[in-house]
Amino acid sequence: MVKRILILGEGGIAGAFSAGFIYRLASKKRLDYFNEIYCYSVGTYPATFGVSGQYKTIRSVWKNKIDGLKLINPFNLLTFGLKKTLKLEYLENLFSSGEDKLDIKKVLNSRIKLKYALMDYSTGKVKFTSPSKNVLKQMSAACAVPVVHGSVKIENKKYIDPSFVCGTVHELKRITKKAEKIVYVSNFPVKYRKYNNSKINLFFSKKVFELIGKFYPSPLQEKFKKRFELIEKTIRYLEKEKKIKIVHPRKLYLKSARDTNRSKIIKLFKEGIKEADNFSKELNIY
Numbered sequence: 001m002v003k004r005i006l007i008l009g010e011g012g013i014a015g016a017f018s019a020g021f022i023y024r025l026a027s028k029k030r031l032d033y034f035n036e037i038y039c040y041s042v043g044t045y046p047a048t049f050g051v052s053g054q055y056k057t058i059r060s061v062w063k064n065k066i067d068g069l070k071l072i073n074p075f076n077l078l079t080f081g082l083k084k085t086l087k088l089e090y091l092e093n094l095f096s097s098g099e100d101k102l103d104i105k106k107v108l109n110s111r112i113k114l115k116y117a118l119m120d121y122s123t124g125k126v127k128f129t130s131p132s133k134n135v136l137k138q139m140s141a142a143c144a145v146p147v148v149h150g151s152v153k154i155e156n157k158k159y160i161d162p163s164f165v166c167g168t169v170h171e172l173k174r175i176t177k178k179a180e181k182i183v184y185v186s187n188f189p190v191k192y193r194k195y196n197n198s199k200i201n202l203f204f205s206k207k208v209f210e211l212i213g214k215f216y217p218s219p220l221q222e223k224f225k226k227r228f229e230l231i232e233k234t235i236r237y238l239e240k241e242k243k244i245k246i247v248h249p250r251k252l253y254l255k256s257a258r259d260t261n262r263s264k265i266i267k268l269f270k271e272g273i274k275e276a277d278n279f280s281k282e283l284n285i286y
Contacts, residue, residue: 005179006034007172008043010163011187012145012257013072015042016265017249018185019062020272021279022046026055030280034183036113038128038175040163043185044116044139045091048131051110052103061100062269067262074258077148085148088140095136107131116142119165121151121158124219126171147212166223167231176243183279184238186248247275 008018023046025031031050039047049058069075071090076083095102107114108131115128118141129138134154141152141159151158162168176182206228213224223230238244249271253264 002035002178003180004034004036005175005182006037006047007168007175007182007184008037008039008047009168009184009186010041010043010161012042013066013260013265014187014254014268015045016062016254016268017187017272017275018043019046019058020269020274021185021247021276022050022272023055023058023062023269024273024276025280026050026053026058028280030276031112033283034112036115036179038115038117038171039142040117040168041143041145041161042187044142047114048102048107048135048139051112051114052106054103054106057100057102059269061094063262063266065094065100067260067265069260072148072258072260081150084150086143086145088143088149088152092136092140102136104131104133104135107135108133117162117168117171118142118159119162121160121220122217124165124217124223126162126166128171146216165220166227167234169230169234169237172234172237172241176241179243182241182244184244184246186238186246189249189252247279249275 008015008022011018022031025033026049037047037051045061046058049055065071071087073083073085073087076085094100114131116131116138117126118129118138119126131138137152137154141154142161144150144152144160145164146160151160153159209224209227213221216224238246249268251271253268253271254261
């Protein structure tokens with residue numbers, strides 16, 4: 001049995017919270033508290049740079065290089081797929097060279113085991129994969145949100161972000177069985193769920209995702225239809241499972257996926273730092 005597992009949830013730009021959390025633990029040499037880190041979507045980035053020891057890059061990128069239209073350009077939706085709204089290739093280029101280049105060797109040799117969640121585009125099955133020499137492409141695949149980016153091909157197979165399609169509940173149960181203690185970092189405060197679960201918002205959201213699903217293979221269509229039910233199961237499971245401690249921000253800084261305001265991102269990043277300190281004090285990790 002694995003002693004301690006860290007799970008980083010999805011969230012797009014709101015991943016600034018988990019980035020701040022990982023930055024603090026890594027900079028204070030506390031990330032080694034965990035034996036394994038499971039990454040959903042945006043969580044792959046801070047986790048990977050955390051285990052490589054490049055925590056300064058986490059701070060630099062989240063504070064200075066993803067705001068505005070650098071990573072997300074909502075105007076590209078008007079091109080009907082000709083230009084990607086979520087520019088994951090921008091991150092691949094950023095981390096391939098220069099001062100932000102990822103030290104892949106350190107990632108592969110890390111004592112902490114990393115796992116990225118990927119969904120097979122053809123079958124809808126979710127798998128966890130360990131970093132390889134092709135890690136930058138794996139990270140993109142884990143964050144490949146349908147509609148705003150599209151699938152990413154690795155070794156002739158297409159993958160997308162599973163958390164966007166159906167949440168994380170099934171894999172969470174499997175992970176929980178093998179751990180003594182789990183820390184789940186959510187990038188959203190509790191009131192975010194209440195806001196998104198209003199009857200009117202849920203009704204229109206369900207219709208939109210059912211429509212989106214029609215453009216994907218049949219296994220994915222079924223998951224799109226059950227998306228909100230599966231995500232609700234994830235939340236209920238997290239709240240009831242005694243092994244799991246949930247860490248989340250106290251305030252909703254970013255109101256939508258289109259909000260890329262730099263000052264708000266920095267505030268959320270700092271709150272991640274604060275919660276990492278609170279977590280360390282609670283467990284006496286020094």
